[in-house]
Amino acid sequence: MTTSDISTSAQAGGAPPDGARRSRPLGEAGRLVDWRIGGPRGLQGRYCSKNRKEALARAQVAALRKGASRSPGELPEIWELTRVEVPDGAGDAPTWEEIAVHTAMTLYAVHQQSRTEPMFRPSVGLGSAAHDLVGRDEENPSARARFNALVTSTTVAELRHHLRGFVSLLRARGIALDHAMLADDIVGFQRPGGAKKVRLNWARQYYSLPAESQPATAPASDADSTTAPTQEN
Template sequence: MTSTASPAPKRPYPALGAAGTVAGREIARLQGGYLRDESAAVAALARLRRGVGKGAGTVPDLWGVVDTADLYAPGGRDEAGTVRAEEAVHTALTLWATHQQSRPLPMHRAGGHELGAAVRELMAQRSNDEALRKRFVRVGTAGGMPVLATRLREIVLLLRQEDIALDYALLAHQLDAWSRADGADAVRSAWGRSFHAYRPRAGQVPADDSFQAIDAGADAGVPDLKDVL
């Protein structure tokens, strides 16, 4: 009997770049060790969590925790591009380490939720918490990487409470794009699309019609994400 594989999730980018590839590989390695309660991986996550919101390379204790050599491959990016990729990988890994803390399930899932869809799922579990939507809007309006990382951490802490995972390889790829000229607009658009495209799973129906209200931009006090993102 022949089985047909499910189609891969649609992505706003055709493939991951160096930042997403390195982040996905290193997180998968550490995540496996952490879930097996290996002392080296547990210690690495504790060290990574202390780097949230801080620049890549500015915390000496993190030097050598992850292998980022591929970002410096000869013939690759220029220096500015390498710095962007390094910051993206650092931010993604430190956020994931925060997300994974004390959780028995993997909080990075390749091909899993993009940021907007994860926020929408969390809203479904919390009766469409308007305060959460405002936090998401604040993420979309962040300026530089330090502010963006801080606001993403606020979302990640909430996702952790409900064991809602993210695709952190994709997030690293998008954080790399965010720092390029005009890249932030493309990432905001992708996050906004994934937010609006999400629908609750079977048996996870919201208690009211506020999903429809969000899509219609019914709350005049907060900009609709279609406008902000």
């Protein structure tokens, strides 16, 4: 899957609102998801449009939802929204980035289904969203148990399984999430020893502790997280 450069202003690509900034720069997978959901013609803006005339956006969200339980590349109708640039010599198995972008995009569709308010909200990490769902005094123990199962996943397949159920809980309560940050978390989870670092980030978000200065996955360049990623013509 080849890509070509496009240009945009520094404010494009789903930048956090009201001057807020993410606690860490996005990596390559995160920037792709950020652009495709929150960019100037991103999926969220078209799906949540007040005039509700974006039939294509609704069809794309429906197609992406079908991919939530499928592997990357299985559904041709969502390739355009889940593609990533694959390095030469890549094997037959999906790359870390392919798994992460596919998972984040399809989970956004699960999250946004039938809701009129935006469910993608930059700077809201998974731990922060979990805290909002569980409650300050942990009055929702079943949600906490679901989150604990998610956090203690040992494989990316197990993580994806638990994320689908957890995002459905967030949707039911109208709690938003930064799916771009989640994409980077999924990449980081797959790196050797990376799961421990990702869990620490989620724990800090849950308890509102200072975030790490370094991302769970290193960005492809020093570009700001709001820089538009490469895309196909």
